Amino acid sequence: MLTELWLTIGMKISHKLLLSFVSISLLTSVVGVVAIAQSKKIAETLAIKEAEEVAQVLATSIVHHSATHGESIFSNELQTYVLQLHHLQRRDIEVVNRETRIVADVVPDDIGTILEGKQGKEVQKTIQDGQTRTLLENSDDYPQGIELIVVPLKRDQNQIDGAVILEWSSLYEEAIAQVQPTIIIIAITSLSCVILALTLGWQISSSIAKPLQSMTDVAQTVTQKSNFDLKVPIITKDETGLLAIAFNHLIERVKTLLAEKEQRSEELQQALSDLHNTQLQLVQTEKMSSLGQLVAGVAHEINNPVNFIYGNIIHIDKYTQDLLKLLQAYQYQYPNPPQTLQKILDDIELDFLYEDLSKLLQSMRVGTQRIRQIVLSLRNFSRLDEAECKAVDLHEGLDNTLLILQHRLKDTSESFAIEVIKNYGQLPLVECYPAQLNQVFMNVLLNAIDAVEESAQQQTTAKLWISTQLIADNQVQILIADNGTGIPEKMRSRIFEPFFTTKPTGKGTGLGLSISYKIITEKHHGKMWFESRLGEGSEFIIAIPVHQCEISG
Structure with a gap:
């Protein structure tokens, strides 16, 4: 129960130790007080016993004197005997x-009064x-009271004829005087134990509590x-010192583990x-590979019928010209055709047909040539046959890319034309991976x-600049600039981070520039950076070595 009580009290160890020693000192004080009280009790008991013996001797003497001289026990000589005893022992005596x-x-x-x-x-x-009794008599002369003992006067037949009343305060004082040195010694010893306990308690609690x-x-x-550089000072060499050393080792161990x-x-x-990032690059590479295969397949499927159409347009043009020449010859030989034939010629507007048919054939020829160029650009852009490092013309790659993006560059109802x-x-x-x-x-x-x-909306004209040049260290530099809004300062440090985009949600994935940066720096051992001026536009610069296939290999 005491242990549980200590655990439930929210006190410091030093206070608990000091309180323990205070409790011990208080217990010592209680023992001293009890010893002093017991000494006084013993003195009181001895005084009462001595007084009882004196009163008993007096009573016996009175009875014996009466029996020897044949007088009443309450004779005149009794008063004389009481006075003599009072003179010898200096205490009050009454006989009733x-x-x-x-x-x-x-x-x-x-004498003669009744108590x-x-x-x-x-x-x-x-x-x-x-029965012998003790009592305390209070009077005006003795406000503190007088201790009295009452002893019965008995004859041989145990007949009680009266009582002897003897004052025993002086006996008690004498007994107290005898035990007074013992009481003083006990008091001094108890006080010394209290002081010693408090002193030792304070010293021991300080020696234990301060390190703790x-x-x-x-x-x-x-x-x-989380400051693991701190150390517990080693104050002592006892168990608390060993505990401090172990605690310092524990801090070092925790610091190392963290x-x-x-x-x-x-x-x-x-x-x-x-x-x-590798997964993203693989996914993007796989997407581009799939897109390249799709583009190549579509280009191949479109290329065959377009080549057929383009090749036959030449023949159609020749046949059409021959038919027109024949029709003109008929008109020359028969300037006045029958009325029914003239009506047909008027309905088909032969003169307009001569003029417009040549234009239609020329438009078809230009259109098929345009389709052939687009198909060729798609095939060159995908370059499925150029997955390995090889030497290529970068201008061709740039032009093919611009051709594919032509629909974003020309003027439409939704956007302005962009000048390149x-x-x-x-x-x-x-040498690169095309x-x-x-x-x-x-x-x-x-x-x-x-x-x-x-x-x-804020620009008079939208422009893109594409420039290339050969620079030092046998490297080529490609610069692509625009006159857009520019990149805000707080976003520039994150431009090449995966999934970071300045575009609205759903319009950009944030992977394009990140993957491009990895392709240039890791795959082509080059550099890619940008410069931007808010409100004026941005420039993206790419620099790659001219020769690198052996390095990549």
Whole structure:
């Protein structure tokens, strides 16, 4: 129960230790008080016993004197005997008969009076039952009271004829005087034990509590502020010192484990990021591969009938011209045809037919040539036969990409026309992965088109600039610029992050520039960066080596 009580009390250890020693000191004080009280009790018992013996001797002497001289026990000599005894022992003595009347007293004037009140009742009880009693008599002369003992006067036949009343306060004082040194020694010893217990309690509690408090402060600081550089000071070499050393080792161990955990967490996070980016790139590559296969298939399917149409248009044109010449010859030979034939000629508007048929055939020839160019651009853009690193003309890739994006560049009811300004330099064939590089051109040009379309309301004309040049270290540089709104400062550091986009929800995935950056930096060992001025536009610059197939391989 005491242990449970200590556990439930929310106190510091130093306070508990000090309280324990205070309890011990209080217990010592209680023991001292009990010892002093017991000493006084023993002194009182001894005094009462001695007084009882004196009163008994007096009573016996009175009875014996009466029996020897044949006189009444309450004779005149009794008064003389009482006075002599009072003179010898310096204490009050009274003798009463059965009616509690005083027959002898150190104060002669009280002889003949009957005891009344509490004293009389107690004396009467003693005369009746023969039991010795003690009582306290209060008077004006003695406000603190006088201790009295009442002893019955008995004959040989145990007949009680009266009682002897003896004052025993002096005996008690003598007994107290005898035990007074013992009481003083007990008091001093108890007080010394209390002081010693408090002193030892304070010292022991301080020696234990200070290291523990220091350890508690360090532990709270470590847990609240995660400061694992703190150490518990080693104050002593006892168990608390060993505990402080063990606690310091524990802090070091926790610090090491947290550092290892953080390192592993960073490694896992980096591995997860790399895996995620690789997955995205694989997905995008697979999508582009599937798109390339689809484009190549569609181009192939379109190319066959278009070539058939294009090839037959030449013959149709020749046959049509021959038929027109024949018709003109008939008109020359027969200028006045029959009325029915003239009506047919008027209905078909032969003169308009001569003029418009040639235009229609020419439009068909131009249209089929346009379709053939688009199909060729689609096949060149997909470049399924160029998945490996090879030397290609970058200008051809740029032109093919622009041809595919032609519908975004021309003027429509939904957008303004975008002017493309080319400034191609003299470039050698560049070793690269054509399909992937075309993908980069497509992503950058689409972002530029979106930017100029977004700012078309504020711009008089929407423009794109594409320039190429051969730079130092045998590298080529491709610059694609626009006069769009530019990129805000707070977004520039995240432009190449996966899934980051400045476009509205549902319009961009945030993967185009991220994948393009990886294709240039990792696949082609090049560099890709941008410069932007808010409200003026952005420039994306790509730099790749001219020769890199051996490096990639």
